Structures are given as structure tokens and as C-alpha cells.
Amino acid sequence: MALPSSTVENYLKAIYQAEMAEEDDTRLVPMGRLASALHVVPGTATTMVKTLADSGLVRYEPYAGVRLTAAGQKLAALVLRRHRLMELFLVEVVGMSWAEVHDEAERLEHAASDRLIDRIDEMLGRPAVDPHGDPIPDQDGAMATPRYQTLLTCPIDTAVVLARVTDQDTAFLRFLEQSHLTPGKTIRVESRDAAADHVLVRGAGDRSIAIGMRAAAKLLVAPPPPSG
Amino acid sequence: MALPSSTVENYLKAIYQAEMAEEDDTRLVPMGRLASALHVVPGTATTMVKTLADSGLVRYEPYAGVRLTAAGQKLAALVLRRHRLMELFLVEVVGMSWAEVHDEAERLEHAASDRLIDRIDEMLGRPAVDPHGDPIPDQDGAMATPRYQTLLTCPIDTAVVLARVTDQDTAFLRFLEQSHLTPGKTIRVESRDAAADHVLVRGAGDRSIAIGMRAAAKLLVAPPPPSG
DNA sequence: AATCGATTTTTGACTCATCAAACTTCTGAT
DNA sequence: ATCAGAAGTTTGATGAGTCAAAAATCGATT
Numbered sequence: 473m474a475l476p477s478s479t480v481e482n483y484l485k486a487i488y489q490a491e492m493a494e495e496d497d498t499r500l501v502p503m504g505r506l507a508s509a510l511h512v513v514p515g516t517a518t519t520m521v522k523t524l525a526d527s528g529l530v531r532y533e534p535y536a537g538v539r540l541t542a543a544g545q546k547l548a549a550l551v552l553r554r555h556r557l558m559e560l561f562l563v564e565v566v567g568m569s570w571a572e573v574h575d576e577a578e579r580l581e582h583a584a585s586d587r588l589i590d591r592i593d594e595m596l597g598r599p600a601v602d603p604h605g606d607p608i609p610d611q612d613g614a615m616a617t618p619r620y621q622t623l624l625t626c627p628i629d630t631a632v633v634l635a636r637v638t639d640q641d642t643a644f645l646r647f648l649e650q651s652h653l654t655p656g657k658t659i660r661v662e663s664r665d666a667a668a669d670h671v672l673v674r675g676a677g678d679r680s681i682a683i684g685m686r687a688a689a690k691l692l693v694a695p696p697p698p699s700g
Numbered sequence: 701m702a703l704p705s706s707t708v709e710n711y712l713k714a715i716y717q718a719e720m721a722e723e724d725d726t727r728l729v730p731m732g733r734l735a736s737a738l739h740v741v742p743g744t745a746t747t748m749v750k751t752l753a754d755s756g757l758v759r760y761e762p763y764a765g766v767r768l769t770a771a772g773q774k775l776a777a778l779v780l781r782r783h784r785l786m787e788l789f790l791v792e793v794v795g796m797s798w799a800e801v802h803d804e805a806e807r808l809e810h811a812a813s814d815r816l817i818d819r820i821d822e823m824l825g826r827p828a829v830d831p832h833g834d835p836i837p838d839q840d841g842a843m844a845t846p847r848y849q850t851l852l853t854c855p856i857d858t859a860v861v862l863a864r865v866t867d868q869d870t871a872f873l874r875f876l877e878q879s880h881l882t883p884g885k886t887i888r889v890e891s892r893d894a895a896a897d898h899v900l901v902r903g904a905g906d907r908s909i910a911i912g913m914r915a916a917a918k919l920l921v922a923p924p925p926p927s928g
Numbered sequence: 929a930a931t932c933g934a935t936t937t938t939t940g941a942c943t944c945a946t947c948a949a950a951c952t953t954c955t956g957a958t
Numbered sequence: 959a960t961c962a963g964a965a966g967t968t969t970g971a972t973g974a975g976t977c978a979a980a981a982a983t984c985g986a987t988t
Contacts, residue, residue, distance in 0.1 A: 479945065503966060516946055518967055523944095535953060535966060565793065566819055576813055583811040585804055591794055707975065731936060744976055746937055751974095763936060763983060 478582035481551045483520055484529060486510050487540055488548035492617075500537035549613030554581040554589050556602035556609075561592045563603045570603050570654065571645035604645075605636030605655040605692065620692035623671050624685060628661050632693035639690045651681050658696060706810035709779045711748055712757060714738050715768055716776035720845075728765035777841030782809040782817050784830035784837075789820045791831045798831050798882065799873035832873075833864030833883040833920065848920035851899050852913060856889050860921035867918045876919075879909050886924060 476484070486509045490501040507517035525532040529544035540548060558577040562568040568576070584592075590611070593599075600616065601607055609615040618635075626632050634657045637648060648654060652675055662672040662680055671688045674680040683691070704712070714737045718729040735745035753760040757772035768776060786805040790796045796804065812820075818839070821827075828844065829835055837843040846863075854860050862885045865876060876882060880903055890900040890908055899916045902908040911919070 477944080504964095507966095512945085513947060514966060515948085515968075520945075562816070566816070566823070568816070568819060572815070576816055579811040579813075580808065583807040585807075587800070588790070588794070588796070588804055591796060595794070705974080732934095740975090741977060742936060743938075743978085748975075 476547065479520070480524065480529075481547070481582055482510060483517075483524060484540065484544055484548040485551045485555075487530065487538060488545065488552065491539065499539045500533065501539065502537045506538065546613040549609040549615060550611075551581060552615075553609040553611075553613070554584055556606055557589055557592050557596070557599075558584060559604070560596055560599055560602045560608070564596060569646075570649055571642050573603065574640040574642070574645075601636070601655070603655070604638075604640065605634075606638075618694070620694055623661055623673060623683065623688035623691045623693060624664070626661060626693050628663065631658055631660050631696045633658050633696050634691060635694040636692040637690060638692060639687075644687065644690075652678055653681070653691065659693070704775065707748070708752065708757075709775070709810055710738060711745075711752060712768065712772055712776040713779045713783075715758060715766060716773065716780065719767065727767045728761065729767065730765045734766065774841040777837040777843060778839075779809060780834075780843075781837040781839075781841070782812055784834055785817055785820050785824070785827075786812060787832070788824055788827055788830045788836070792824060797874075798877055799870050801831065802868040802870070802873075829864070829883070831883070832866075832868065833862075834866075846922070848922055851889055851901060851911065851916035851919045851921060852892070854889060854921050856891065859886055859888050859924045861886050861924050862919060863922040864920040865918060866920060867915075872915065872918075880906055881909070881919070887921075 483506070486506055487501050490505055490509060491499045494501075503514050503517050503521070506521070507514040510517065512520075521530060521532050521538050524530045524544070525538075528541060529547065530538050530540055532538050555577050558580050559573045562573040562576055563570060599608060607615045607617065620635050621632075634653060634655055636655060637645070639645075653659065653673070657675050659673050659675045662674055664671045664685075666685075668682075669685050670682045671685065672680045672682055673688075711734070714734055715729050718733055718737060719727045722729075731742050731745050731749070734749070735742040738745065740748075749758060749760050749766050752758045752772070753766075756769060757775065758766050758768055760766050783805050786808050787801045790801040790804055791798060827836060835843045835845065848863050849860075862881060862883055864883060865873070867873075881887065881901070885903050887901050887903045890902055892899045892913075894913075896910075897913050898910045899913065900908045900910055901916075
């Protein structure tokens with residue numbers, strides 16, 4: 473099989489991430505979701521998915537959806553690896569802002585060689601997560617997938633550590649950055665108000681911040697590390 | 701005008717470099733040279749050059765050749781800037797080898813944003829030349845073009861500084877690296893032998909090295925800096 | 929000046945990725 | 959059980975970039 477075009481890489485990545493986002497383990501991504509993730513019309517996604525199926529990268533069930541094969545999963549994970557290492561590199565080494573590296577990495581991930589990516593991995597000390605807290609797959613495509621709670625489900629008035637932000641929107645990330653809500657930060661949920669559709673969170677030394685519930689669901693938290 | 705595809709960027713870059721390589725200032729690049737530089741058949745180059753002419757990036761004279769317009773020159777210079785800054789960055793910051801950065805930069809130059817390139821430029825201290833001694837155009841596409849001598853034309857038994865290597869071939873660069881013939885090195889030509897088709901060069905503390913005349917023409921040298 | 933050979937252009941075809949719009953299938957509500 | 963609407967698929971077309979091979983042009987040599 474020839475090297476996958478960046479279009480193929482993007483389809484695989486989108487399918488992979490859509491599979492991850494599903495709660496149930498049916499793992500069948502509907503065409504509509506895939507098409508809108510890739511900003512193409514549904515017919516385009518159908519066509520492309522059929523050719524991916526012919527290459528053995530996905531299994532395609534007409535009118536039902538698509539899922540990655542083992543081969544597709546591995547390729548997708550390696551694309552994600554390139555993306556996330558690149559993001560971390562741009563933040564840590566190049567000094568770019570947390571909020572702007574996603575789009576940059578979106579293009580660089582298709583241009584960087586494995587040599588470069590491995591060099592970056594080494595420079596960064598084989599990191600486990602990228603600047604958004606997303607786990608970085610290893611060279612074999614294996615990836616830790618811890619199950620975090622969200623700001624909607626974690627205990628109230630209890631210290632938790634912001635572990636991961638599952639949205640790459642630049643404006644959202646900028647807001648978080650300005651609010652000092654970045655991965656690693658210890659925070660606590662002061663209250664949730666269903667009527668107001670918000671949660672109030674506060675980091676040590678900061679004012680409390682109201683976050684809409686839709687946004688709060690994108691902030692994943694872990695129990696604080698054992699103190700001492 | 702929409703942003704140029706990487707194909708367009710590559711054509712402009714190739715025309716620019718072919719113009720530079722010409723001694724006379726006719727500056728008309730024949731289609732055949734362009735086609736082989738880009739590894740396409742001549743017909744493909746003709747077709748593409750005509751569309752470039754329609755965009756006002758080149759002036760095309762059928763059966764004669766092509767030259768860049770001012771707009772094309774500026775765009776080409778900015779591509780070269782991205783390429784050369786990227787190469788230097790990969791060597792200086794990422795620690796890749798002199799010999800392997802060309803191909804990497806060849807792809808990254810089309811993916812890196814202006815923000816990233818300017819950030820790299822700043823990190824590196826607004827450098828004037830890349831690892832091969834090639835001058836780096838500034839943000840406006842302006843570039844210093846010093847006129848060096850080559851190992852074929854410089855005075856014999858006189859110290860000169862290796863300033864620039866006008867060939868990006870990986871194997872050739874590896875050879876130079878192993879022979880300690882890298883830009884900045886002070887060397888002297890011991891002899892030239894037309895019959896043997898070689899020149900003998902020696903760097904301080906090294907053995908003398910025989911270099912074929914074709915290769916020697918690719919090594920550009922400058923007078924040594926005023927000592928003191 | 930006529931011609932041969934090299935260079936260049938033209939023509940027709942192909943692949944990849946895409947869209948618009950017609951058509952098909954599925955599903956949930958009655 | 960039907961059927962309306964949502965979701966998905968098919969069809970036909972497009973644009974970018976390419977090649978192979980036929981045709982045209984140029985130019986150097988006789």
C-alpha cells in the first residue's frame with residue numbers, strides 16, 4: 473500500500489476520534505457525523521469511505537456507518553501521535569500559545585517524517601499527553617485511555633486536577649488560558665445550577681468562574697495526586 | 701488570488717532557482733530544465749506554466765522559456781525563506797543532521813504558517829544564511845546575493861572560508877560533513893589537476909581531500925575575515 | 929536554404945477529491 | 959402497517975495535476 477494521502481489520514485483520524493467519542497462500544501460512526509467533521513458533503517464521505525474499505529483500513533456497512541479495522545486504527549493512532557507531539561513541541565520548544573497550535577499541527581502532521589517525530593518525542597522526554605491533556609500514542613499506536621470525570625460529574629467542593637480539554641476551538645482555549653484553566657491546574661467545583669445552565673469553578677487564588685454546562689462537559693478532571 | 705498550492709509554490713521556487721543558476725541575465729528558463737527540476741514531463745511543465753502566466757506570476761514565451769514576474773519573484777523568495785529557515789531550525793533546534801534536513805524542509809515549507817516561520821526566525825536571531833550557506837530572504841522577499849568564488853576559481857594555497865554549498869544531495873552533504881567541509885570552515889586549495897579532474901583541498905588539522913571538479917564547482921568560498 | 933534532430937506544445941486520457949442534486953433506504957410516529 | 963422526513967447513496971460534473979504520444983517548432987549543420 474502506497475503512503476496514505478493527507479486526505480486519507482484525515483478521514484482515518486476523524487473516524488478514530490468519532491469512535492472514541494461514542495460512549496457505547498458499537499463503534500459505528502455514521503456517515504453524517506464523519507462528513508460534518510471533515511467539512512465535506514455526505515456523498516463525498518460515502519465515496520471516500522468505500523475506497524478506504526477497499527484498502528482494508530475500514531469496515532463499511534451501507535446505511536449504518538463505518539469503523540476502523542486494526543490496520544486503520546494503527547494508522548489513525550500514528551497520525552494522532554504526530555499531531556499531538558507536534559502540538560506539544562510547538563508549545564514547549566517553539567513557544568507558541570496553547571490556543572494556536574492545533575491548526576498549525578493540523579497541517580504539519582502530514583508533512584513531518586517519522587524521523588522528525590521521533591526526534592521530537594525524544595527531545596520532549598517521551599511525553600504521555602499533549603498540551604490539551606490528550607494522550608499521545610506510542611510508535612506502535614498504543615495509547616493510554618484513562619477515564620476521567622467531567623466538571624459536570626465530579627464531586628462538589630472537592631479539589632480535582634484539570635486533566636484534559638476535549639475541544640480544540642481557538643476561542644475556547646484562549647478563554648480557558650485567560651481564566652487559568654489549563655491542564656494540571658487544581659480547581660474545585662463550587663456549585664452547579666441546572667436552571668442557570670452553569671457550573672462555578674474556582675482555582676486556588678482565582679476568582680470563581682461561571683462555565684456553561686456544555687463547555688463544562690469538555691473539561692475532564694482527575695482526583696488530585698496523593699499529597700505529601 | 702487564493703493561496704498558492706504547494707505545486708504552484710514548487711514551480712515558482714524551481715523557476716527562481718533556475719534563474720539564479722543562470723550566469724547571463726537573460727533569465728529565461730527553458731521548459732526542459734524546469735520540467736526535469738520538478739520531475740515532471742515537459743508537457744506538464746508547459747501546461748502549468750501557462751496557468752502561472754494567467755495568474756500573473758510568470759511571463760511565458762512559447763518555445764523560449766519562462767521568467768518570474770515581480771509578484772512571482774516575491775512569492776518564490778518567501779517559499780525559499782520558509783525552506784531555509786526551516787532547515788536551519790531543524791539543525792539548530794531539533795538537532796537533525798545537515799544532510800537530512802533538506803527533504804524534511806521540502807515538505808514542511810508548504811505546511812508552516814507565517815506565524816510559525818516568523819517565530820522560528822526570531823528564535824534563531826534573524827539569521828542571514830541557512831546550514832548550507834544559502835542566503836535567507838527577509839519577510840519582503842529581499843535577499844543578499846554575495847558573489848563567491850568556487851574551489852575552481854579561488855587562489856591556490858591561500859586561506860579561504862567555505863561559505864556555501866550549492867547542492868542539496870544527501871550523499872554529497874554527508875561526504876562533506878565527514879570530510880569536515882562545512883560552511884564556516886577555513887580551508888585552502890593545495891592544487892588543481894585538470895588531467896585528474898580534481899582539486900586537492902585541506903582544512904587546518906585535516907588530511908588533504910581530493911574533490912572532483914564538478915563537485916568542487918559547488919563549493920563556494922569567501923576571502924577569510926580580517927584576522928584580529 | 930533545406931533538413932534532421934532536439935525541444936516544446938498540443939491533445940486526449942487518467943486519478944484524486946470534491947460538490948450538487950436526484951434517488952434510495954431506514955426509522956419513528958401515527 | 960404506512961408513510962413522511964431524515965439519513966445515506968448514486969450519478970454526473972468539475973478542477974487540479976499529471977502522463978503518453980502525436981504534432982509543431984526551432985536551430986544548427988550542411
